Amino acid sequence: MTHSQSNRPYKILFIGDSAVGKTSLMFRFADNTFTETFTPTIGIDFKVKTIFLRDKSIKLQLWDTAGQEKFYNITRSYYRNADAIVLVYDRTVASSFQNISRWMKNIDENAPDDVIRILVGNKSDLHHSIVISSQDGKKLGDRYNVDYFETSAKSDTNPNVSKVFYTLTEKILDQDQVTSKPLDTDVHILINPSDSIYDKLTSCCSSSITTNKK
Numbered sequence: 001m002t003h004s005q006s007n008r009p010y011k012i013l014f015i016g017d018s019a020v021g022k023t024s025l026m027f028r029f030a031d032n033t034f035t036e037t038f039t040p041t042i043g044i045d046f047k048v049k050t051i052f053l054r055d056k057s058i059k060l061q062l063w064d065t066a067g068q069e070k071f072y073n074i075t076r077s078y079y080r081n082a083d084a085i086v087l088v089y090d091r092t093v094a095s096s097f098q099n100i101s102r103w104m105k106n107i108d109e110n111a112p113d114d115v116i117r118i119l120v121g122n123k124s125d126l127h128h129s130i131v132i133s134s135q136d137g138k139k140l141g142d143r144y145n146v147d148y149f150e151t152s153a154k155s156d157t158n159p160n161v162s163k164v165f166y167t168l169t170e171k172i173l174d175q176d177q178v179t180s181k182p183l184d185t186d187v188h189i190l191i192n193p194s195d196s197i198y199d200k201l202t203s204c205c206s207s208s209i210t211t212n213k214k
């Protein structure tokens with residue numbers, strides 16, 4: 001069977017406190033890998049993954065933001081080009097759950113009004129350390145009127161990791177049919193060539209990048 005290609009890559013941004021597992025979820029979905037070592041993200045990083053849905057080949061740009069507060073001025077500038085935002089908390093750390101309201105506020109202040117949001121409670125494999133119940137997670141999702149998923153980036157049998165991405169993409173496709181967003185070539189991102197993602201970006205999407213390279 002042949003698949004037609006969708007028009008533009010869809011941008012999915014990951015936000016949430018440091019160490020909740022944003023990078024790990026991306027790696028589980030994109031490469032089916034997991035590492036126990038914690039290397040905090042510096043600023044922002046991204047991965048590209050192609051999925052097949054509705055007889056189409058769809059390119060997803062997965063943008064991984066640093067959860068540390070000191071990078072917020074960098075990461076906030078990426079919200080405005082997002083098609084969807086995944087808010088992640090760690091089910092074993094209550095403060096990461098309480099901070100979801102702050103991350104929602106950041107979306108309200110920086111992202112397009114129609115951006116799709118999804119709530120994810122991660123580290124569900126740590127059964128004995130869980131402090132945020134399924135009921136609490138669902139209640140929070142209902143309060144914000146967003147879908148809620150419980151994931152484990154560590155477990156390679158947790159089906160919810162890919163469900164998050166497929167659900168988001170379905171929603172983006174539905175929304176794309178009623179609103180016609182600009183093509184990727186209209187999007188400009190200011191990147192410093194010394195940034196670690198500069199090489200990756202210029203090899204995949206140079207037409208969409210503005211650099212301050214001399």
Ligand SMILES: Nc1nc2c(ncn2[C@@H]2O[C@H](COP(=O)(O)OP(=O)(O)OP(=O)(O)O)[C@@H](O)[C@H]2O)c(=O)[nH]1
Nearest residue numbers: 018019020021022023024036038041067123153154
């Ligand atoms: N047990 C378990 N550990 C996880 C899971 N997801 C991530 N981790 C671990 O949690 C730590 C932090 O994971 P990261 O994915 O780097 O966290 P992050 O949210 O990207 O952190 P920042 O880059 O600082 O924002 C790492 O040691 C991971 O191995 C999970 O589902 N289960």
